Amino acid sequence: MKERIWLSPPDITGKELDYIKDAFSSNWIAPIGPHLNKFEETFESLLGHNKYTVALNSGTAAIHIALRLLNVGNDDEVICQTKTFIGSVNPVLYVGAKPIFVDSELESWNMCPELLDNAIKDRLQKTGKLPKAIIMVCIYGMPYKVEDIHAVAESYGIPVIEDSAEALGSTYNNRQCGTFGDMSIFSFNGNKIITTSGGGLLIVNSEAEKTEAIKLSTQYNSNPKDYTHDKIGYNYRLSNVLAGIGLGQLEQLDEKVAKKQNNYKAYRDAFEEIEAIHLQPELKGSFSNRWLNCILVDSAKSKSELMQLFEDNNIEVKSAWKPMHLQPVFKDYPNYTNGISEDLYNRGICLPSGTSLSEEDLNRITNLVTNYYQC
Incomplete structure (x- = not known):
């Protein structure tokens, strides 16, 4: 039988090993380090639009942190694209909220703006309150109807989390996907267009949001000198070694x-x-x-x-x-x-x-x- 053809395997053909060797030789194998900083800075330059990035261990973790930053919690509702991978939705349950599923349109296979508007109106009528967030997916790397979706969201004052897990390198009107949301995410899972083995990226709009996201992703250690924890946090930070893989991948x-x-x-x-x-x-x-x-x-x-x-x-x-x-x-x-x-x-x-x-x-x-x- 002929050799197996895989769906979307990782492609390691650049300088990834050089970065890994550098991390080991300099003993920067802890979760922090120069590769991690450079990885985030490289993305901030790539994306532009005054974006700030936080490298995490998965795209799912990035959505989870985004929901925390937006104060989504118990009894809140979050509108989700029904046509997606489950990692886009599970974090809604992590924070105790309820997912509300909205169907697709045929022009891109992403969330239908008209159905989104209908869903928001119906939730408001039934619950007396608006959904707390919208998680908008670029399915298979395809940009969604950016103007239409954001016009609906803005008319109700609902923030959009742009799930561009699959859309690194995709653009809409020559602007990079991952820059349209109030917060956005990428995934660097082994099957994505670039990989860090496992990893993700949270994209936010301010240095204050970045600082808070880093705290949330490192056990919310407010004062590392005496281990003071003001909030519940998580162990979600990308390691310096894996960030080195990502740097090698980004070059390609x-x-x-x-x-x-x-x-x-x-x-x-x-x-x-x-x-x-x-x-x-x-x-x-x-x-x-x-x-x-x-x-x-x-x-x-x-x-x-x-x-x-x-x-x-x-x-x-x-x-x-x-x-x-x-x-x-x-x-x-x-x-x-x-x-x-x-x-x-x-x-x-x-x-x-x-x-x-x-x-x-x-x-x-x-x-x-x-x-x-x-x-």
């Missing part, structure tokens, strides 16, 4: 985005004449890093058969995200749906999208699909 970001784009173009060109297949659309003004390439096929039956065909040929694919309102753990929470996220789940397949895919790999993948529809 443009190259990695270009490779992701090459994968997308290969799929687009191969499936262009197959009416049964549609790739994720892109809004005018958007540039997606195409972190994962998800295709919609003509039926749930075709999806099932194709996924089995891929597995039989030693190619890893995954289903499109199962909507959160269909998850057993969230079955009792309110949802505002239009059927789009369920259809995307029923017919969606995420294809291999790694930056190390060869032309031969891409041909193996696309030939399976085209031969299936030609039979």
